[in-house]
Amino acid sequence: MAAATPDAQSMAKRQQEISVADFFAKNRHMLGFDNARKAMLTAVKEAVDNSLDACEEARILPEIRVEIRKVEGTEDHFTMSVRDNGPGIVTAQIPRVFGKLLYGSKFHRLRMSRGQQGIGISAAGMYGQITTAKPVQITSRAFKSKPARYHELRMDLKRNEPVILEDREAEWPWSPTGTQVDITMKATFFRGRQSVDEYLEQTAIANPHASFTFIAPDATIRTFPRAATELPPEPVEIQPHPHGIELGIFTRLMHDSPHRSMGVFLTSSFSRVNSHAAGQVCKAAGIALSAVPGDLHPDEAEKLFQALQNADLPPPRTDCLAPIGVEHLLKGMHKELGAEFYSATTRKPAIYRGNPFQIEVGLAWGGKLDAEGAARVIRFANRVPLQYQLSACSSTKAVMDVAWKSYGLQQSKGSLPVGPLVIMVHMASVWVPFTNQAKEAIADYDEIRKEFKLALQEAGRKLGSYLKRKQAAAGQAKRRNIFNAYIEEVVRAYQSITLEDGASLRDALLETARKKTELAEKLEAMKHHEAPDEIEGTLVIGSDGLPVTMEEIAEGALLGPDGPSDGTESSPGAPEDLVEGDLESLASPIQSAAPHKPRGPREVHNEPSGPVGTTLNLFGEDEP
């Protein structure tokens, strides 16, 4: 496309200039700025994703502060302010990073990162400028030794070039280095589903090494503290695998190649192509190894491309992936979800269309989670929450494919399971295939769906195993409580009949009851063919908010009535109403904790299905 005549060249240039502004005006829905409701979320998301990527690349534990302020005297103008403790941005780069569309370091490389296209933050600035005519404000300190600089930028939409309105020194008292970006835009502020709150909560789950502070327009502050101090491993940049590339990109790489021979081009531009393989491919395509890549005829290029696709090459490297990992999945969910049980699974890397990817699943069950209705699915791609297009996502389809009934949950065929459950799914990949440009749903490739399903099943089995144990423990406690209640009656009758003291009888019977139910519990465990040790990749939280071991569960430290329906007892005359009746009286105290307030000991959460983590007491002493 390198045209020779000056006329054509200037024409091409003008076309490009117009297209950038046009592109945004006409396609802002593709970038997530289709309405005022979505705009604020998208802007915050772009800024926070950039901050996280920058911090991690600089190996800094991220501390991010998000503030949304309403612009005084307006109804629907808000200023978003996102500040990080990242490496900062050198002054020379600031105008282009924030004031030019499609400028970035991420598009042309294959490396796992949050942003992929480099449209995000400048698009947010452009949206703000279009809707409020306010400039983008950036304060950044890139060197500890130098003061921070403050910029105000306007975008020249016709030329896709930044215009610097102001550039001066500024105070930066918060961290050694860092960046703050302020964008004023037309937006609406709300909470709940698909809100900034939800985005930050989910981001906090997938990034337990980061801490977030959120200040809403009403000045309420919500903090998401860090739960892990290790940064995710640094992702490795890789060359594309030939099987994951398209003809158009292949030809462009070839023409742009600085290499003078085909052999060097193939071995240095692609992963998994050695000189032997390069020779085979060239031979198959009938092209000399010494041919100059830039000179190849389009027909020859296509032949070579086909030969490359047919070549028997080793699968792509997978060490470029940095999954969250089981431990961090558990920590992240635990700090934000307030559930009773967590399980997590990280699958081995797999390949779709030549791209390595890795699937992770976390499950949170019980505790504060809403027991009514379908499970909540939270989706992530490279640790970024996907908040729209739930049903279009490959992961959601995989969730519906899984038979959750076998793990002790309720589910109607082909729908989401029901109950106090959060299902977290994560795809880590150098190239996540989205269904659209706004990055809202993962495309439904067979290989990807299969991996999601396997990961869900793996995590589901752990949950099922826990629920079974819990049920067995609950059955045991129920038995013990029944015996204990009747012992009092028996002792009283004994005393009345014999006119003798029944204290020794009471002690003896209570002791036997304890032994009997212990045995019953062991028998129960044997029935389920389960070793008494802990289930790997799980976390169980007691009533005091601290992790519990499986042994403690067996001791009845953790009994809630909200397990799956109890199928262990069918003996006639078993007084079912005994335990239930007691629970009604226990369920009365309401102590609704403010979000993210540290949970105190023996806290009882008001939950429709009854309290969690509270031992049953049939004798009323501790009854509220």
Place this chain on the structure above:
Amino acid sequence: MSPTPRKKLSTDEKIVQMAKTVHSQGLAGSDPLFHVPSRTLANVNFNEVKRIIEMGEGKTAREFFNLGQSKKFMQTLLVAEACKRLVHAGKTNSIRDLYYMTKHTISGTRENTFDDQAESDPIIEDLEVTLDSLREELHLFASNKGAMVGEITVVDGGDVIDARRMGTGGWSVPSIVEPDVIQFRECEAKFILLVEKDAMWRRLNEDKFWRQHHCILIHGGGQPPRGVRRLMHRMVNELKLPLYVFVDNDPWGYYIYSVVKQGSISLAYESRRMAIPNAKFIGLSSKDVETFQIPEEVTIRLEDTDIARAKEIMAYPWFAGKKAWQTEIQRMLSSKVKLELEALSAKGITFASDEYLPRKLKDKDFLD
């Protein structure tokens, strides 16, 4: 260890012994249990010689540390405790009173020891067999059910009752009719007629059937209670009177006859003082529809439960060997209909008094 009471022990002592066994079992760390003689079909034998149902030796352990039995164990001890109090105070209570004596909410729960009398009544029966003590020995009685008129005079608690002068309602048969309470005086009756239900009994009383035919007319309000059965047993044996049973033509009517004659399965231990092996079945029989030209419109279709029950009854050992009975029940099954006593009214208001019973008696048209 079950309390195997020796005869010399009083009821009071037997209850204390029972409680002490629980204590020693409990302290030994073993599972406290009672051995309760089973009151089931599997544990009854039909004594061919005496022609009565007798309870077998089978016993079921009622264990405290068994989820399905724990409550019943506790309930049994509660009933024993209440009986001990009655015996001690020298008072007698109805089984309904006993239900209220033992009913309370278990401390710390919302569960009751007993939820209704239907729960405590079988526990009393269990206690009777466990202690080998009769209900009256436990100082319990059931509420009166059943009435009697006829050519007999009895003494009830010292009062002379002339059953010929009991008006339309008759003498209410008490629950306990042992010789210390009830004695027999003048009797001109030649037989006893047990009528299943109050309605037919009233019909026959109004028609003064008992005076014309010189008999005692008694009903038990359905399945006769132990008081009525025991009274009939005494009259049959002490006054040498034959007993005829007049019931609906359906499986439930057959079973009333069966209980009166051989004794019941759940109270088999009472057979020896209640069963009347010489009792005869006077009707209604499945062949009566034809014999007496009873209109088809007053017959009732057999339900599935009727058919199942009829087959069960046919198989009982005391029916199995009787050809006439097999024919009777089989005929009902193939006709697919049953018949209530009141159906006889379709033939005329006094048909039962004037035609049906006199003809049956005259022809000795009975089933044995």
